[in-house]
Amino acid sequence: MLSLVIGNCISAAASVFLAISSCARNQKTIYLFQLLETATFCVSSVFFASWAGLSTLLVSLVRNVLVVKNRFRKWHVYLFSALVVLLGLYVNNRGALGLLPITATVEITFANYYAKSVALIKASVLLNTVLWAVYSCLIWDFAAGISEILISVLGAASLIQYMRQSRG
Numbered sequence: 380m381l382s383l384v385i386g387n388c389i390s391a392a393a394s395v396f397l398a399i400s401s402c403a404r405n406q407k408t409i410y411l412f413q414l415l416e417t418a419t420f421c422v423s424s425v426f427f428a429s430w431a432g433l434s435t436l437l438v439s440l441v442r443n444v445l446v447v448k449n450r451f452r453k454w455h456v457y458l459f460s461a462l463v464v465l466l467g468l469y470v471n472n473r474g475a476l477g478l479l480p481i482t483a484t485v486e487i488t489f490a491n492y493y494a495k496s497v498a499l500i501k502a503s504v505l506l507n508t509v510l511w512a513v514y515s516c517l518i519w520d521f522a523a524g525i526s527e528i529l530i531s532v533l534g535a536a537s538l539i540q541y542m543r544q545s546r547g
Contacts, residue, residue, distance in 0.1 A: 386426030
């Protein structure tokens, strides 16, 4: 029980970084706050014994560093996606539920390379937060789950607002 409380407290802190990334208006800021969010969620995953989540987050941490430093290349997309799938499946202790962080991480990895517009990046972050929200709630990470639901709504509103402003 104590580990659930600690995990939820750490997840709440990570969720603040995720919220900031969903509302950011430029690519570098989005990815910088995703880097901070990922590092913090790595720590919380230990408290939830979420090994598939942790393995995908650790790979994501390296990926996000490369993205922030503008060194993320096409071959990284496939390498990190393969690593996420292989490691995630190997350590998955949650059955079908453990596939959600793997799917979310592969999705965002492809978006990190191929999504060049702020609108596509925001849409990718939105899809990613929805997948993680479902996963978080089902592993009792309510701090992350609730905040990811709120962030998904915020992200959808931010995407709509961005698209309206972009049209002029």
